[in-house]
Amino acid sequence: MAAGKGTRIKSKHPKVLHEVGGKAILSHVIAAATKVIPAPDVYVIIGHEAERVRQAVAGTGVNFVTQSEQRGTGHALMVSRAALAGKYDQVIVLSGDAPLITPQTIRKLIDFHVAQGSAMTLLTADLENPFGYGRVVRKGGDAEVNAVVEQKAATEEQLEISEINSGFYVFNTEALYQHIDKLSTVNAHAEYYLTDMAALFNGAGKKVTAIKTTDAREILGSNTRSEMVDLDAQVRHSKTKALLDQGVTIFYPHTCVIDSDVEVGPDTVIEPFVQLLGMTKIGSDCRVRSYSVIENSEIGDGVTIRPGTIMQDSRVAKGAMIGPYSHLRPGSDIGEGAHVGNFVETKKVKLGKGSKANHLSYLGDADIGEGVNIGAGTITCNYDGVNKNKTIVEDGAFIGSDSTLVAPVTIGRGSYVSAASCITEDVPADALALGRSRQTIKEGWARQKRDQRKGKS
Ligand code: UD1
Ligand code: CA
Numbered sequence: 034m035a036a037g038k039g040t041r042i043k044s045k046h047p048k049v050l051h052e053v054g055g056k057a058i059l060s061h062v063i064a065a066a067t068k069v070i071p072a073p074d075v076y077v078i079i080g081h082e083a084e085r086v087r088q089a090v091a092g093t094g095v096n097f098v099t100q101s102e103q104r105g106t107g108h109a110l111m112v113s114r115a116a117l118a119g120k121y122d123q124v125i126v127l128s129g130d131a132p133l134i135t136p137q138t139i140r141k142l143i144d145f146h147v148a149q150g151s152a153m154t155l156l157t158a159d160l161e162n163p164f165g166y167g168r169v170v171r172k173g174g175d176a177e178v179n180a181v182v183e184q185k186a187a188t189e190e191q192l193e194i195s196e197i198n199s200g201f202y203v204f205n206t207e208a209l210y211q212h213i214d215k216l217s218t219v220n221a222h223a224e225y226y227l228t229d230m231a232a233l234f235n236g237a238g239k240k241v242t243a244i245k246t247t248d249a250r251e252i253l254g255s256n257t258r259s260e261m262v263d264l265d266a267q268v269r270h271s272k273t274k275a276l277l278d279q280g281v282t283i284f285y286p287h288t289c290v291i292d293s294d295v296e297v298g299p300d301t302v303i304e305p306f307v308q309l310l311g312m313t314k315i316g317s318d319c320r321v322r323s324y325s326v327i328e329n330s331e332i333g334d335g336v337t338i339r340p341g342t343i344m345q346d347s348r349v350a351k352g353a354m355i356g357p358y359s360h361l362r363p364g365s366d367i368g369e370g371a372h373v374g375n376f377v378e379t380k381k382v383k384l385g386k387g388s389k390a391n392h393l394s395y396l397g398d399a400d401i402g403e404g405v406n407i408g409a410g411t412i413t414c415n416y417d418g419v420n421k422n423k424t425i426v427e428d429g430a431f432i433g434s435d436s437t438l439v440a441p442v443t444i445g446r447g448s449y450v451s452a453a454s455c456i457t458e459d460v461p462a463d464a465l466a467l468g469r470s471r472q473t474i475k476e477g478w479a480r481q482k483r484d485q486r487k488g489k490s
Contacts, residue, residue: 035129036080036100047082049129054268055292061132068136078109105224107216118210128200145244146203152239156201158249166197178241181228185221199252399424408434
């Protein structure tokens with residue numbers, strides 16, 4: 034269920050697309066669901082901002098049901114009738130706003146439901162602070178449930194119940210669709226509550242059961258911004274824990290921001306205040322030093338990322354050294370053992386094996402070969418005001434410091450560009466290019482100037 038607006042978060046973005054652990058809340062739920070149920074059998078109920086939500090998760094291969102008007106969780110299942118009835122024996126209902134659910138718990142819920150032969154099984158949890166959740170009214174002390182009472186409708190006595198409804202259920206499909214039309218909207222929100230199915234089934238002599246989670250944190254919802262921040266902290270905490278268990282060292286892990294889909298190889302060391310975001314993959318035996326922010330990038334084994342490096346949508350091959358203070362913009366492809374150093378900005382650049390650009394450069398739209406030396410302050414002039422043009426630097430070339438390479442231009446294999454050159458024409462292989470004016474010397478000029486000044490005063 035992901036059709037609701039999420040009024041309580043006061044946002045123009047749909048609640049289920051807000052992120053925890055750097056990933057949409059709904060994507061977490063879908064990831065857990067598709068580990069238990071094949072994606073084509075998963076139906077996401079969308080409504081509020083349906084197109085945005087659909088597009089955000091379409092890549093997972095799930096199906097969609099549109100609930101154009103959001104008239105409650107019961108209504109969400111009513112509009113799903115055509116997709117589900119007659120097709121499946123059981124319907125597993127998951128709340129799209131509770132991202133910590135695990136595949137193991139979904140599996141357990143299904144198995145319990147089947148073993149009990151129930152019409153409806155709820156996943157529940159004991160919460161120290163059950164405020165806001167539906168309370169589970171058990172029949173006596175056994176596995177069966179009489180009803181679920183929403184916060185606003187609960188009596189003083191029911192508000193004392195610490196067992197809450199998680200919003201995850203299994204239904205017998207036939208029973209669900211036989212009785213769902215009996216739901217009413219006579220309640221505080223004037224909505225069809227799916228939770229009312231518990232009382233309805235009891236009235237019809239059908240069995241309703243509940244199973245408690247062992248870890249209550251798994252079912253926490255994200256109805257408010259502060260709940261989201263708590264969930265985010267939990268997701269990141271378990272991510273860090275998992276990486277540590279896999280052989281990664283993370284110093285002061287509470288200062289690092291590591292998204293849930295990030296991968297890091299063993300014996301890699303992550304220093305304090307590092308952010309690893311999106312689909313970033315880091316090899317083994319790397320060191321990522323403080324204040325680096327790495328997003329959607331792939332880093333090979335044995336790479337050193339020095340402090341303050343910023344990297345997006347880039348690749349760095351094994352043994353390379355980046356930083357301090359390098360900015361690798363999208364499309365940077367840094368070769369094996371290459372160096373990119375202090376205050377170097379790259380964009381759509383291939384820097385070949387063993388090549389070095391160690392200081393103060395801008396390298397954009399360039400194809401740079403192997404064993405090339407890019408001197409301090411070199412700039413590829415890639416933009417002529419209309420088009421982006423390409424610079425090619427062939428293997429073994431040497432670009433002297435403070436050179437400007439005006440693209441489109443090719444610097445031939447093994448050639449030299451003298452320092453402070455402005456290169457506007459191709460340089461042939463093995464040549465020397467001097468693109469600067471010759472130096473002139475005026476003997477005694479400075480002394481004369483000083484003498485003149487003294488004479489005046
Ligand atoms: C619901 C339960 C409550 C439970 C809690 C657990 C009901 C009536 N109450 O309350 O017992 O303790 O979850 O988190 O079900 N949605 C739709 N279509 C709609 C309305 C909601 O798809 O018409 C979706 C929402 O996008 C959300 C999920 O259903 O992902 C739950 O809805 P929400 O409004 O958050 O329900 P709660 O008030 O949290
Ligand atoms: Ca909720």
